[in-house]
Amino acid sequence: MNILILGGSGFVGTRLTELLLKDHQVTIGDLVKSEFYPELWKHCDVCVDDELRAVMAGQDCVINLAASHRDDVRPLSLYTRNNVEGAEHVCKIATELGIHLIVFTSSVAIYGFPEYEYDEDAPKHPFNEYGRTKLLAEAVYEKWQKADSQNMLHVVRPTVIFGERNRGNVYNLFKQLASGRFLMVGNGKNRKSMAYVGNIVAFLKWNVEENKQGYSVYNYIDKPDFDMNDLVNGFEKSLGKKLPPVSLPYCLGLLGGYCFDLLAFITRRTYPISSIRVKKFCAQTVFSSEKMQKSGFKPPFDMQEALHRTVSFEFGNQQ
Numbered sequence: 001m002n003i004l005i006l007g008g009s010g011f012v013g014t015r016l017t018e019l020l021l022k023d024h025q026v027t028i029g030d031l032v033k034s035e036f037y038p039e040l041w042k043h044c045d046v047c048v049d050d051e052l053r054a055v056m057a058g059q060d061c062v063i064n065l066a067a068s069h070r071d072d073v074r075p076l077s078l079y080t081r082n083n084v085e086g087a088e089h090v091c092k093i094a095t096e097l098g099i100h101l102i103v104f105t106s107s108v109a110i111y112g113f114p115e116y117e118y119d120e121d122a123p124k125h126p127f128n129e130y131g132r133t134k135l136l137a138e139a140v141y142e143k144w145q146k147a148d149s150q151n152m153l154h155v156v157r158p159t160v161i162f163g164e165r166n167r168g169n170v171y172n173l174f175k176q177l178a179s180g181r182f183l184m185v186g187n188g189k190n191r192k193s194m195a196y197v198g199n200i201v202a203f204l205k206w207n208v209e210e211n212k213q214g215y216s217v218y219n220y221i222d223k224p225d226f227d228m229n230d231l232v233n234g235f236e237k238s239l240g241k242k243l244p245p246v247s248l249p250y251c252l253g254l255l256g257g258y259c260f261d262l263l264a265f266i267t268r269r270t271y272p273i274s275s276i277r278v279k280k281f282c283a284q285t286v287f288s289s290e291k292m293q294k295s296g297f298k299p300p301f302d303m304q305e306a307l308h309r310t311v312s313f314e315f316g317n318q319q
Contacts, residue, residue: 001025003208004059006046006090007066009034011166012105016063016201020208029055030066046086049093056093061101061208064090067134076129083133084140091144100150102141103207106157108193108219108287110135113279119288120157120217128276138217145215154207155217156200159287163197163306164313169280170194170231171314172272177235178315183246185253188229190284193221196306199299206297221289222303228281234304238311253278 001024005013008028014036020026028034029044029052044051046066056062067083087104094102109131111118126132138155145153162170176182199222207216226234236242248256257275264271301309 001060001208002027002058003061003063004029004055006030006044006055006062006064008037008063009041010065011163011168012161012197012201013065014165015163015197016065016204019201019205023209027055027059047081047089049089052089052093053097056090056097056099059097059099061103062090062094062099063103063105063204063208065105067105067130079129079133080136083130084136087137087140091140094144095147100148101152101208102144103154103156103204104137104141105204106134106138106155106217107131108157108159108221108285110138110157111287113283114285114287117286117288118219120219120291142215149214152211152213153215154211154213156204156207156220157218158195158200158220159193159285161195161197161200163310166197166310169277170310173231174235174311174314177232177243178239180243182232182243183248184228184232185248185278186228186250186282188232188247189227190282191225191227191286192231193225193285193287193289194303195220195222196299196301196303196310198301198306198309202300203292203297206295210296218292218295219287219289220292221287222299222301222306223289223293224303225286226303226307231307234307235311238308239315250278250282253282 003020003024004027005016006029007013008017009030009032017026017037026040028037028041031045034041042055044055046052110124110126111122112125112127124135126135141153145151200220203220257273257278260271260273261275
C-alpha cells in the first residue's frame with residue numbers, strides 16, 4: 001500500500017514511518033525535512049493545494065498527523081488555518097484524486113478537563129484553541145466520509161504521548177527530575193492518562209490494515225493510568241536513585257503561573273511555566289480506552305516497560 005504521512009517528520013511520524021516501512025511504501029509530507037528519512041520527505045503545506053496534490057497523488061491512504069498543537073502558538077489563527085482549513089484541503093484533494101482511506105489523529109483535548117473517565121461519547125468542552133480546532137477538524141473529515149460510501153475514516157484521539165526522543169510535557173517532567181530541580185505542585189495524587197509512542201503508532205498501523213469499518217473513532221490511552229507520584233517513583237526506579245520530596249501547594253503554584261503569564265505578556269516571550277501548564281499538571285485527566293481494548297488491537301508494550309525504555313534512553317547516562 002502507498003501511504004502518505006502528513007506531518008511525518010515529527011516525533012510520532014518518524015516512529016510511524018519506521019513501522020510502516022516494513023510492509024508499505026511511505027511518503028512523508030511536511031513543512032520540515034525529515035531528519036531520519038530525508039529520502040522519503042517532500043515539502044508540503046496542508047493549506048497549499050498544489051503542494052498537497054503533489055504528495056497525495058498515487059496514494060492509497062493518508063494519515064494526517066499535521067497540526068498546530070503547542071500551547072504558545074501565535075497568532076491564534078494558525079490553529080484554525082492548519083487544523084481546520086488543512087482538513088478541508090486534505091478532504092478536497094482526496095475526493096479529487098479518489099483516495100478513500102484517511103486516518104486522522106485528533107486529541108482528547110476536545111473533551112476539555114474530564115469530570116470522570118470520559119469515553120468517546122462524553123461531552124466535548126475544549127478549553128483551548130487546539131482542542132476546539134481539532135473538534136472542528138473531526139467534523140470536516142466526518143462530512144467527507146459520509147459523502148461517499150467507499151470512504152473510510154478512522155479518527156484516533158490520543159492522550160498525551162511520551163517516548164524516546166519526545167520533547168513534550170512528559171519529557172520536560174523527566175528532565176526536571178533528572179536535574180534534581182523538580183518541584184511537585186499539589187499532592188501528586190491526580191491521575192494522568194498517557195500513551196506510549198510505540199503503542200500509538202502500532203494502533204495507527206492497525207487502523208490502516210485491519211480496521212475495515214466505514215467510520216470509527218477511538219480514544220487511545222495505555223492502561224493503567226499513573227498518578228504524578230507513580231511517575232516520579234517510576235523514574236526513580238528506572239535510574240536507581242532517590243529524589244528529595246519537595247512539594248508546593250496548588251494555590252501557590254497557580255499564583256506563580258499567573259506571574260509568569262504577566263511576565264510573558266510584558267516581555268512578549270514564552271516561558272516554561274504558565275497558569276495553563278500548572279492547571280494541566282495538577283488536573284486529573286483520565287479517559288476511557290475500553291472501546292480500543294475491545295477492538296482486537298493488542299498494544300506491544302506495557303506501561304512499566306514503556307516508562308523504563310523512555311527514561312533509560314533519555315537519561316540512562318545520568319545514573
